[in-house]
Amino acid sequence: MGQPSSGIGVVDKSVAILAAVAEEPRTLADLVTSTSLPRATAHRLAVALEVHRLLARDADGRFVLGARVGELATAVPDPLVVAAAAALARVRDECGESAQLYRRDGAERVCVAAAERSHGLRTTVPVGSRLPLTAGSGAQVICAWSDPATLADVLEHAEFTDRALAEVRRRGWAQTVGQREAGVASVSAPVHGPDGGFVAAISISGPIERLGRSPGPRFAPVLVAGARRITAALAAG
Template identity: 55%
Template sequence: MFRLVGHSISGVGVLDKAIVILEACVDGASLAELVDRTKLPRATAHRLAQALETHRMLVRDQHGRWRPGPRLGELANSAPDVLLTAAEPVLTALRDQTGESAQLYLRRADERLCVAAAERASGLRDTVPVGAVLPMTAGSGAQILLAWEPPEAILPLLPRCKFTARTLAEVRRRGWSQSVAEREAGVASVSAPVRDRTGRVIAAVCVSGPIERIGRRPGDRHAMAVVRGGQRLSGL
């Protein structure tokens, strides 16, 4: 979590040191703890922490320890969501390529939330509106969001799932998932993971449509396109 400051990472030494100070204060830090965690000289650590406090990047708690300040949250909330911004053209291209509706799902506790979608303009379609909340117990999107989770996060849900631990192992092996009438009668889907820069699965990209059009082996037809869509959204 913390880095020894032996050289500048960005080329701007004071900025690198300020970032190290912020990281060291995530769970609270006294001056002595800052010095120990960052390996900065005591005077430097104190001066930078005070400056960050002035800009509300750090605040002092009731024990006098520095913690992340409100300005960090204000800046984060004002920034556009990079994933959602990138998702729109990717989902549109995926819809146009496959001829099926495309969605992006995030996990929220024991549910998954549709945060972006590109729907077919006409014809029989599977409509999942943005903001729709779906279960984590059925569907290819749920399989993706669970497949790479640690066992302790999966086991409590499995008794309620329409898929098995063996299904999730197969998803991990091949890198995509499919479901047929698992979440909703008459609907099939294919999903693939979206990963952050560390490789952690943070979202599922999906195409879905009527079984009579998408077939009972939808992965054979659309898996590679969906996987490529997930790759385009990964590492942002």
């Protein structure tokens, strides 16, 4: 998806870099390719963003989102994130896997909160990460409870069908195995607001070796219960 233009070049270019890194860690060469910026410009802006802790480097020297992004995101509390904190931690502890909360943003889903597994092999999805709506159990849940008219372009390229989404709505949860990322399984359930409207998808993800090839029946009850706790917390807040 193309980024909107504000007419202020340096801002638009910096946002393009941040958006690219939010999708996945990027080398400088990756940034040049994904943003179409000249190499010198991409390097200059990425280093400047790193100084301000909006970008950082991983162990392989790739650019990743910096700690300041999360700090800014939590500076003004998001009622959904606040309501989800305890429920996400409980889901993580009961399932033994990292838990995430995704909200739709156009044709993408954004991780707005997470509770990471503290040890062992884990599938980390940093807060602020943007993932496509075309694959994964979280994407299926969001699409299943979205207006079909707004999803035509997404479903044209999705790894699932309208029929699959109808099944997700019927049973109240989704599971995928290796759909978005090889070797990773996930289970998700819808979170509804106090008025009954859909607000987010709560998910767990982890290696297929731990979750198995049919993780839904095992983990969905925990996720559905977690979603209800978030709804109750939103109503109480």
